[in-house]
Amino acid sequence: MTAPLSIRDFSLFHGFLDRSAQESMVADLRAALEVAPLVQPVTPRGRPMSVRMSAAGRFGWITDRKGYRYSETHPDGQPWPPIPDSVRAVWDAVVPDARPPECCLINWYGEGARMGLHQDRDEADFDQPVVSISLGDDGLFRMGNVERGGKTESVWLRSGDVVVMGGAARLRHHGVDRIRFGSSTLLPKGGRINLTLRVVS
Numbered sequence: 001m002t003a004p005l006s007i008r009d010f011s012l013f014h015g016f017l018d019r020s021a022q023e024s025m026v027a028d029l030r031a032a033l034e035v036a037p038l039v040q041p042v043t044p045r046g047r048p049m050s051v052r053m054s055a056a057g058r059f060g061w062i063t064d065r066k067g068y069r070y071s072e073t074h075p076d077g078q079p080w081p082p083i084p085d086s087v088r089a090v091w092d093a094v095v096p097d098a099r100p101p102e103c104c105l106i107n108w109y110g111e112g113a114r115m116g117l118h119q120d121r122d123e124a125d126f127d128q129p130v131v132s133i134s135l136g137d138d139g140l141f142r143m144g145n146v147e148r149g150g151k152t153e154s155v156w157l158r159s160g161d162v163v164v165m166g167g168a169a170r171l172r173h174h175g176v177d178r179i180r181f182g183s184s185t186l187l188p189k190g191g192r193i194n195l196t197l198r199v200v201s
């Protein structure tokens with residue numbers, strides 16, 4: 001494993017997964033999405049998000065008119081499928097001392113989808129990192145500050161890249177301004193999948 005690039009305390013492992021590892025992870029995710037289909041969530045104010053979401057693990061992160069929260073069931077009522085071993089192996093490799101992940105949030109970005117700058121703070125233990133895995137089209141990842149506002153820096157995340165948001169980066173704002181739709185051949189119909197592994201409780 002080559003040393004990661006550090007930007008604003010985020011650790012970026014470019015090219016962490018090779019093409020065949022990416023393909024088998026996508027197959028594992030397709031099986032998980034059979035159990036827990038992607039949904040287009042709405043914010044508590046009722047605004048539809050541009051990403052589609054699902055999850056694997058004990059918890060999934062959901063949002064609807066009742067608020068942002070972790071839930072042990074999919075909005076349709078069934079429990080989430082287990083986190084695929086291929087995904088769990090990335091966590092074990094990059095954050096071997098962390099507690100086991102309890103949620104793998106699955107975000108799917110179609111053409112024009114984005115995610116505004118935000119902090120991940122619905123988890124109980126901020127000493128535990130969040131690990132992000134990118135698959136498919138390139139996404140422009142913006143990294144900011146713990147406080148709102150101020151200067152930010154951006155980097156294009158490509159298929160197979162892994163980012164660790166731990167330590168001083170754990171509560172930094174981050175988001176995805178845009179994707180380059182069709183830039184990768186991994187997903188036949190285009191789009192970007194981002195997985196974030198989290199310890200929830």
Ligand SMILES: O=C(O)CCC(=O)C(=O)O
Nearest residue numbers: 120132174175176194196
């Ligand atoms: O899509 C990404 O690279 C980041 C996703 C993210 O910020 C999140 O799920 O909280």
